[in-house]
Amino acid sequence: NAGVTQTPKFQVLKTGQSMTLQCAQDMNHNSMYWYRQDPGMGLRLIYYSASEGTTDKGEVPNGYNVSRLNKREFSLRLESAAPSQTSVYFCASSDPGNPPSPQHFGDGTRLSIL
Amino acid sequence: GEDVEQSLFLSVREGDSSVINCTYTDSSSTYLYWYKQEPGAGLQLLTYIFSNMDMKQDQRLTVLLNKKDKHLSLRIADTQTGDSAIYFCAERPILTGGGNKLTFGTGTQLKVEL
Numbered sequence: 001n002a003g004v005t006q007t008p009k010f011q012v013l014k015t016g017q018s019m020t021l022q023c024a025q026d027m028n029h030n031s032m033y034w035y036r037q038d039p040g041m042g043l044r045l046i047y048y049s050a051s052e053g054t055t056d057k058g059e060v061p062n063g064y065n066v067s068r069l070n071k072r073e074f075s076l077r078l079e080s081a082a083p084s085q086t087s088v089y090f091c092a093s094s095d096p097g098n099p100p101s102p103q104h105f106g107d108g109t110r111l112s113i114l
Numbered sequence: 115g116e117d118v119e120q121s122l123f124l125s126v127r128e129g130d131s132s133v134i135n136c137t138y139t140d141s142s143s144t145y146l147y148w149y150k151q152e153p154g155a156g157l158q159l160l161t162y163i164f165s166n167m168d169m170k171q172d173q174r175l176t177v178l179l180n181k182k183d184k185h186l187s188l189r190i191a192d193t194q195t196g197d198s199a200i201y202f203c204a205e206r207p208i209l210t211g212g213g214n215k216l217t218f219g220t221g222t223q224l225k226v227e228l
Contacts, residue, residue: 031214040122042202042220090156096214099164100206102147103216105156
């Protein structure tokens, strides 16, 4: 029972390089999320997808793009990486029913931008 | 907008009880969650409570909610070294406008000493 799977687990990039972080969930959840975690700042929402075919900005979307490829997969792209994007990135999924299911998280991608 | 606050650090002795506190500012109807993050891992859901409840108990965990003061606490009885982790409080307003978005606190680092 994999839950939410993120790849890669670690990545080092040079400033200006691009990359895509992958996320897949096997719980048939409608909603998916991308967060970044920085020391002393908790988790901040970058983008989310309430349902397949929709994406919306969160609290800190600048410098990122997302694609909801299908119900299972939600990717996060950095077009031109900057040192300020050094962080741990988490993907999560949930079902916004009544009651809503809690968000389930992947193990994270640790990204360093040099 | 929503705001969730937590103290950054808590240190307890093994066998004692730990109490982690959280305050939130949003609407009176909400779900509130506690997540645990161990080093190098993602967030693991511990428990959650709806705002029409005052208390929820699950084995060693007790959640108390003071709706008037918008104060949430997590009590861990008989704290063990394996409880050392970061604990996040998160809030979900009942009317989230789609997507089941959460607002996270900064996290409380719990250190359990022998």
